[in-house]
Amino acid sequence: MAILTAEKLIIAFKKLGQFTANPDPDFKNLILSAPNSNAWFTVEEVEKALKALHHMLNDQDIETWFKSIKVSASPKKVGLILAGNIPMVGFHDVISVLATGNIALIKLSSSDDKLLPALLKRLVDIEPLLADHIVYVERLKDFDAVIATGSNNTSRYFEYYFGKVPNIIRKNRNSVAVLTGKESKEEIAMLGHDVFDYFGLGCRNVSKLFIPEDYDIKNFYEPIESFQNIINHFKYNNNYDYNKSIYLVNAATHFDNGFLLLKEDVNMVSPLAVLFYERYKNLEEVQERLAQEEENIQCIVSKADLKLNTTVLAPGQSQAPKLWDYADNVNTIDFLNSL
Secondary structure, X not given: OOXXXXXXXXXXXXXXXXXXXXXXXXXXXXXXXXXXXXXXXXXXXXXXXXXXXXXXXXXXXXXXXXXXXXXXXXXXXXXXXXXXXXXXXXXHHHHHXXXXXXXXXXXXXXXXXXXXXXXXXXXXXHOHHHHHHEEEOOOOOOOOXXXXXXXXXXXXXXXHHHOOOOEEEEOOOEEEEEOOOXXXXXXXXXXXXXXXXXXXXXXXXXXXXXXXXXXXXXXXXXXXXXXXXXXXXXXXXXXXXXXXXHHHHOOOOOEEOOOOEEEEOOOOOXXXXXXXXXXXXXXXXXXHHHHHOHHHEEEEEEOOOOOOOOOEEOOOXXXXXXXXXXXXXXXXXXXXXXX
């Protein structure tokens, strides 16, 4: 009987990485039809997600990642409740379960129930031994552990139902950017990707800016003009119009460049098409503030030398995670290795 080994998994993941760079005609047709099922999954955004997976699944990083992985000889059934906010967002959880030799019981999000199964089918085509390790379920049962991603509300439900088994339960998180005022126009333009990629719907998207007391907002607005076409997407535009009307009716002070609203606000999570900002006196003040919000922040985008536990990335990198950039700073592989 053939056994699933680390060597076989490494080869399979490398070949899937190659596939993401050059998908077959059927997968390309699926990308073209994706907006019919989910209007947020435009062709451009799905291709962007596929490119990010290609970046993640490079040969060297796969080799490095597997140095921390133990492939279990006695597979455990790991229930996965996946999010669907951006295309194929649950992919990393699935391959983490597969990489450790375990069985993924996958509860797909109704928002992303076609792309991910199609990609995993290609993985099974590459390595048929994985067929028995991928199971789609409508309801989780007979599981040994659970990784569940949801909102702050659903997390309470997850904790109630899954609290008796080993689990990772993820809640709402967003990302922030800390500007010093010394950023180049090119760096601010790259920050635009952290704000606008996937329409700002991901937990790795920046929803809050920290800016110096004397920072001129036009220094942020001018370099991101290239993202103005986002307003042509009807769902994004609806959110922009709605939030703009609320601010106008309430006479709330805000900035507006025609496709992104900026509003001074202490909250970390802004509505879609809005970016909250907060002014600071010095970086020590920001570090203290971010340390207090650590459990609500996925990552931080900044060129500043910040001394924090949260991952700090250069502008433009928030939506290009490495295999070892684990959500919520919880090492999924360590969790799975311990089962």
